[in-house]
Every structure is written in C-alpha cells, then in structure tokens.
Amino acid sequence: MNAAPVISFEFFPPKTADGMDKLRIARDQLAAFAPKFFSVTFGAGGSTRDRTFETVIDIQQAGYEGAPHLSCISADKAEIRALLAQYQSQGIKRLVALRGDIPSGEVSNGDFRYASELVEFIRTETGEWFQIEVAAYPEFHPESSSPSADIRHFKCKVDAGADAAITQYFYNADAYFRFVDQCDKLDISIPIIPGIMPIYNFTQLARFSSVCGAEIPRWLRLRLQDYGDDLASLRAFGMDVVEDLCEQLLAGGAPGLHFYTLNQAGTISTILEHLGARKK
Template sequence: MTGQTPERDISVSFELFPPKTEAGIEKLGHTVDRLAEAGPAYFSVTYGAGGSTRERTRQVVDAVASRSGLPVAQHLTCVGASRAEIDRQAQGLWDAGIRRIVALRGDLPEGETLAEDGYHDGAELVEGLRRIGDFDISVAAYPEVHPEAASDQGDLDHLKRKIDAGANRAITQYAFDTDTVLRFVDRARKAGISAPIVPGIMPVANFASLKRFSSGCGASIPTWMEEMFAGLDETPDLRSMVATSVAVEQCRRFVAEGLTEFHIYTLNKPDVTLAICRALGLPATIRADRAA
C-alpha cells in the first residue's frame, strides 16, 4: 500500500437512518445542517429490516437533498419484492433525479425467503439497476465475513461479482480491528477487485447497544474496546471523547496506508462525527449547544 496521504485529500460520507416520527425528522434536519458543514461527498439514508421504512426513507432522502444541496444515496434492498417492483422503484428514483444508490440484498425477516421472481443477491440487484440507468452504485463488503457466507473466499468472490456487475465502490461493514480491514483490502486487490473500498467507521454512541447489534451482524468487539468503554455508558461526555479518539486513530491508520475515503455511520448524532472530521482536518464546526 502507499504511504502517508495529506489530510486535505480525505473525503467522508455520512449515513443516516429515517426517524420514526415527524418530530424526529424535524430534528434530523438540524443534524443535517450541522453535518453538511463538514463538506461530505454525499449522505446516504438506510432502509429498515425487510424494506420496512421504504416510504419514509424516500421522504428523508428528498428532505436531506433539499436541505443540504448535496447528493443523497438511497439504500435499496431486494428483500420482499419482485424484480418488477424493484425495477419500478429504481425507475422512480431515476426519474426523480436520484442518481446514487446503496444496493443491498437486505436482511430477511425471520421466517421469510426471497421472492422467487425477485433479485436473489446484491450482484443480481446491481445488474438490474444498471439496466435502469447509469446510477452511482455502492455495495457492501465484509472484512470479517458475512454471517451467511460459506467461507471467507466465497464472500470475497461474491463481492467481486457485485463489482463486476457494475458497482462503483464497496463500503465495508465497520470493523474495529484496523489490521483486519487492511488485510481484507489486500486480499480484494489480489482477487482483482480494483474499485474503491471505503472503510465504514462506527463511532460508539452506546457500548451496550453496539455489542448487541454487533453480535447479529458478525462484527467483533476487541477486548481492548471492552476495557476502554467499561462504565462509560453512564458518562456520555467522556464516552464521546473516547469514541472520537478511537475513530480518529483508526482513520489515521487507514490514511497512512493510502485509504482516504470514509463512510461514517452517524446514528443521526452529529457531535462525535463532527469531532472526527475536525480531527482529520475537515471544516467541521463544533458547537457548544445540543439543539441537534
């Protein structure tokens, strides 16, 4: 890998999730205003499990685009829908001027299977999107291997299928062991994957919640993190300081190895994300108020 890259070359994107209430959406607007000051390349907006927030996701995508003036990527999954339904939705996004998509198979609700007449994985979904329009497509990558993958090589082969189908980049699931991510990138390059691989960065908002979520998605929590965050869920200001330092140290390791694009899972909380950006030399404004 290459050596140190100047911090001015760093770029970030921010992931948001659709709030459940109108009040939450209004609050998210203030969060977007603050995050936009860091100059992200784009925002992305997630789906709920099984596409359960599809309509609200679209509402938030439109609101974020209008409010920030920046590109917004809509997550799109193929769970619970036929190819014709997904194609109609993709055409609607294209017609509405949405050009960025994060294409995912999606998590299957318990007891459900993919529709027989649907797209069966992320690679098929990317192929379908390419038939609709010239989208900018991001897909997921798993440095610690997807929980449903038969092997690490099979998982890497599937990522290559998604890239070969026309994806522009891969965004990794968060992984706190930086060496694991760097080894994954090296393996991907040796496998012929030349598209950008963007590390996903997860600031720790609540360590207990993070552990529960991570256990279901195959992300490991190193022992040193357990020790570092022990007891800090009751002291949020100190936890935020520690979370910022952990994320910044990881990003700087990546920069030193030539990775300068980061996708930050903001959890709709701007403070730590902006602190990370400021530490990396991006123009983030840190405010004393907690209005957002």
C-alpha cells in the first residue's frame, strides 16, 4: 500500500437497536485499520436526520471521528444553521456536504439548489470549524447535462470552500484517473478520494447503480449475472475485482480509499488485509 493512504468508511444510520449493535461490531472491526473517519449518511430530504445525529455521536463517544452527511435539498437556512450549531456543540469537526435527493413524490422548495451553495453557507456560518468533504463523479452525475458542465459544478464546490472530495463508486480505474487529470487542468488541487463499493449481491448493485449513474462494465455485469444464486462464488469473485481495483488506484497515486460498507465489515477487512493495510 502507498505511504499513509487515507482510509475511511461510510455507514447508514440503523433503524433498530439490533441494527445499531451490528453496526458497532462492524465499526470496531474496521477501526483496526485506523480510519481517518466514519461517515454516516443522511436520508432524502433529511428523513434520517435524528438517526444520523445519534449514530455520529455514538461513533464520537467510542473514540473515533464521525462525519455526518448533510444534504440541503428541501432544507431552509434556519434548519441547516441549527444543525450546524448542534454538531459544533458536540465537537463534530467534519461534514460530508451534499445536495441530496428529492424525496419521492415531493418538489424541492428549500433555500439551496446546489451543494456549492451549501458549502458556501457552511463557511459563512462557521468559518473553518468544519473539514468539508464533497461528492465527485468520475463517470458524471446522472443529472448532468454534459461532462464539462459536471466538472464545472464540481469546481464550484471546491471554490466555495470544500477541503476534499469522495467519489461515487466505479469499477473502471481509468475513469478516476481521467477525472483527476481534468481536475488538474482546472487547478483543482484538493484530495479526491475514490469511493469503493464491495460486491455482495448483483441485484442490489444493479439497483444502486441505476439510481446513482455508476457504470457496471459489461464484462463485469455478465460475469456477475452468470453466478446466478451462487452468492459465495459471486462474492469471492467480486472481492478479487474490488481488491484489484484498489491496487490499481493506490499504485496510480490515489490519496486513499473510502469504502461504502453497507454496515458490513468482513469483505472490506479481507480486502484491506490483502492490500497490506497497516492495523493498529
């Protein structure tokens, strides 16, 4: 593994006490790899706001750094201001600032249109208190009108005050490296951390990908489909694919890896061990 790559992990807030217990087990297993932070997702339209807060505080109280996702779609400035103050009062120093998805069947009527406006608002309200992570899309945002427009929108977030970016997941390392090259040409110099999605289940992965615009390359899709109900073989093959992707990314100079855990630790732990990640 490259010297001191930044490792981080994403969780979603559990709905039940049993789910929280399972998350804690996964968190403590992954903590062995000395992650920079654990991020916690924020549901469409703020639908998991309280559970996101509770999960982040639980992470902080366990002695790790928690980074709540904060989406601004359908939110007004007073709501975001109150939430920022709440996180500051708890000593939270890192945020993942996102536009977010409009809840199904609703129309956005908030004060923010884009994540860049949210980043600018956070900086105006709190100065340099927060380390702000934003999203990046090597294969382009599904709502973007063109690749050039997409990267301009990304630059707006950087210019507004973002400190680093985490990408949407992908399975083509070239897409990431081309995106980084484009950013270099626009003098975007913040760290761009590749987002990594382990492969657990083809149906689930295909559903996620259709929503977020991540491409499953044809060769990979066909191989995964060919395993059918043989989940053990599919996961073993998927782990090899993701491990190879991580090796390519780190060898090519990626500053770290951010894993979308789906609140599971086993496969990711094995990948990191195979990569030679240093454990505590």
